[in-house]
Amino acid sequence: MPRIFIDGEAGTTGLGIRERLAPLRERGAIELLSIAHEHRKDPAARRDMMAQADLAVLCLPDDAARTATRIADELGESGPRLLDASTAHRVAEGWTYGFPEMTAGQAQAIRHSRRVSNPGCYPTGAVALLRPLVEAGLLSPDACISINAVSGYTGGGRADIEAHERTGGPAFELYGLALAHKHVPEIQRYAALDRRPLFVPSVGHFPQGMIVSIPVHLAQLSWGATSARLHEALSDAYAGSDVISVCEAEARLDAAALAGSDRMELRVHREESLGHALLTARLDNLGKGASGAALQNIGLMLDLA
Template sequence: MNTYARPSVFIDGEAGTTGLGIRARLEALPVDVRSIDAARRKDPDARRDMMSAVDLVVLCLPDAAARDAVAMVDGLVTAGHRAPRVLDASTAFRTAPGWVYGFPEMQAQQAQAIRTATHVANPGCYPTGIIGLLHPLVAAGLVPADYPVTVNAVSGYSGGGRTMIEAHERDGGPAFELYGLSLQHKHLPEAQIYSGLSRVPVFVPSVGHFAQGMIVSIPLHLDLLGHGVRGADLHAALVAHYRGSDRISVPDACTSLCADTLAGTDRMELRVHVNEEQRQAVLTARLDNLGKGASGAAIQNIALMLGLESPSGM
């Protein structure tokens, strides 16, 4: 049982990129961060004891390990012990029944659902941009659910894990690399479901030789949308949906975008770039893959789950 006056948090997997980012950001919240001695971080008994003693467990683990950790938490209930709430940063539960998707701005009641949930799945970095752009437009009827969506995206190498980070920082790494060309990227299920699409998007991710930052771009043929839809309609729908958000803004279109501009922040910028003569548009989302795309989103969800005031998007 937690005896601390402030809410307590345990990060299972705190030594990884996302875990380190969450721990650093937790300094802005009035919480007690609990840790296991480094020598016992993989000890099931030590982990189980810690989980039973805190208010919230944040999982920063590979998918299989996250499933094992959730089974451990659920086992506490079965054994009659106090169980913490869980925020999972892996891909394992993002579309699973009984889990709430941790994108507070996605729709009107999402933040409240996160506040009351026992199990919350933190979104993927790419889906944050995809869903951020498409969900409001599909919900408004401006983009048909069966539209043949193509997504092109580039991320900084920090999202690729320790091996990729070391390769770029030690050996230079490739200037630009496409990957996921089997067209079965693990982020596709959540991107499709929470965007409201009935057709699986074509998703082409890539990595650039920069540490942090991300651009997601979605080209559209306006004549394939609803009758008479203009770029201004898309822009207005996004502005209306995110009005009042301190993290997501909808600036006017621009002629170029740099992927790392928002590095170090928890913000996201959504834009509609349009050529009405050609009846074409490109939707873009710019964010930090480690900010609103990972650790920053986690802090936003942690604050909601613990009833705390969330730090601004910086």
């Protein structure tokens, strides 16, 4: 029976992972190791948990995740495999990007890796939309890409959650306006872009849900590319996936519609006569954007049905 230690299980992502693993634990498919609350920051106690675990899931701030990785490395061959839900190792050498549907062979790479980085919520939507278009030759890696996104406030961590739930919080906020959001290198690398994209995130006054939207001028795509061809390329890329669906365009999209779900919906909204298209990804920032993605990666890494 594989043993899993969630380092940081009291946080939003850690709680979500624990909840999703409960059915597997109840039927005896896994064992969840838990550290006493008063020892959760004790390096010796965490080292002891890691020494017992087959897989450690890091639901920690970036610096703490790096420290946890060093602890695991010190254990050598007896140390656990790692799944890091922080930003610390998403573009680090020696880590496999935990987006199974991203490209052919990615799920197998995750299955055999000792170090897997769980994707960010915003990059999950952006990479899902852009990578298939680059691989199909419809979008140049050198294209000028603008990405807009709105997330539920749970994506901002404890401070945002407390502000929204205690005082009501603002209806809508743009942030990251220095244009150097920490998710940009991740998006650029895994969307296979040569040019840095312009990314503008925002947060709305709703707990869970997310829409990532990318406007496209058809004239900037490969010769002869149409919005119908964009839809076809996405459909081909995710054919057979039970997590990612390519759906028909809708006149309106509710960002919170997939709250509580681990699925993601992709769409191409278009008007050929105008030469414009809009790519959208809708997901739960705590589902496919965090804990749901972690559950997929845990299943692959431990070969769980």
